[in-house]
Every structure is written in structure tokens, then in C-alpha cells.
Amino acid sequence: MSATPLGGVQLPMLEVAGLTRRFGGLVAVDDVSLRVAEGEIVGLLGPNGSGKTTVLNLISGALRPDAGVIRLGGTPIHGLPSFRIARLGVARTFQLVRVLASMTCRENVLAGIAFGAHAQWGAGARRAADTLLGRVGLGERPAALPRPLRRGLAAGMGELDAELDLGHPGPRPFDDGF
Numbered sequence: 001m002s003a004t005p006l007g008g009v010q011l012p013m014l015e016v017a018g019l020t021r022r023f024g025g026l027v028a029v030d031d032v033s034l035r036v037a038e039g040e041i042v043g044l045l046g047p048n049g050s051g052k053t054t055v056l057n058l059i060s061g062a063l064r065p066d067a068g069v070i071r072l073g074g075t076p077i078h079g080l081p082s083f084r085i086a087r088l089g090v091a092r093t094f095q096l097v098r099v100l101a102s103m104t105c106r107e108n109v110l111a112g113i114a115f116g117a118h119a120q121w122g123a124g125a126r127r128a129a130d131t132l133l134g135r136v137g138l139g140e141r142p143a144a145l146p147r148p149l150r151r152g153l154a155a156g157m158g159e160l161d162a163e164l165d166l167g168h169p170g171p172r173p174f175d176d177g178f
Helices: 054-061 081-089 105-115 122-135 151-163
Strands: 014-021 027-035 068-072
Touching: 014 054, 027 054, 027 068, 054 122, 068 081
Parallel strands: none
Antiparallel strands: 014 027, 014 068
């Protein structure tokens, strides 16, 4: 998602300027600014409660900022609903992945494929789901329920969170501890 304006200067893939979010009297994010170039990896570091997850929620549209600007390829995205931001290429992952325990591994992946940025249905979606399951070591168990799988296999379902939108160029806000 590289953007170059008429002047020929490369715009950052993601730009955040003056981002602020309050919850009542608590200022969770205070005047955060950052720029991320295409292909660059940027980390937000800080102790628990310092606002890292709130910044990711603001970028992905799960929360709306009280102040500040968020641009994707030069286009403002702050204030857009999260589903529109996801369709622009911001694929959010979470610390705790929740699978739908009553659905098979394949059905869990199909749900992501059906409602992702590049929605697919039918036989093509099933082939894509099986390919993704194979990438994370679940290719032999597409009809298994996630609950009885060993912990390592169940963790593979979590890896699919980011894999579901591989072909889409855009930021991948990833919220996890090291």
C-alpha cells in the first residue's frame, strides 16, 4: 500500500499523529505519534496499563480517538468503523484468540474467510481454508473440534488470525507479550 503524492515523496504506510484517548478521567493514550514505512516492523513497548493495546484498538477502529489523526497510505481512517478499516488492509490480531468450540477447525477458518477483506464462499473458500490449516499443522484435522486438540494444535488456530489476510498489503497490529 505505498502511496506517492504528486511531489514524489513516499508517504508512510501508517501515520499516527497526536493520538489521544480518555476513559472518563483516565488518559489512556496521550499525544502518541508514529510513522511506519512499508515493510517496516515497529514495536510498542511499555508496562502493563501503559496504553499499548488501546493504541492498537484505535488504529484498528475498535475504539475512536478523542483527538489525533490516523492515516493509512495518506488517507485518514480515524473514526471509520472497524470493518471498513479491516477492508482497507489493517488486519488486527489479539492476545487471546477465541475459537468457536462447537465448530470444526475448518468452519472456524471459513468464518474468517467469509467475513474478511477478500470474502470467499463455497468450494474456493474450502480450498483456501484447507491450505491455511495445512500451514499451521492442522491440515490432517480439518473436521476436528478445536477443544479436544492438544494445546500445540489449538495454538495453530490462533496463528490463522493473521494468516487469513495474507495477500492484503497493510499494517498488522499484533497484540501479544514477549
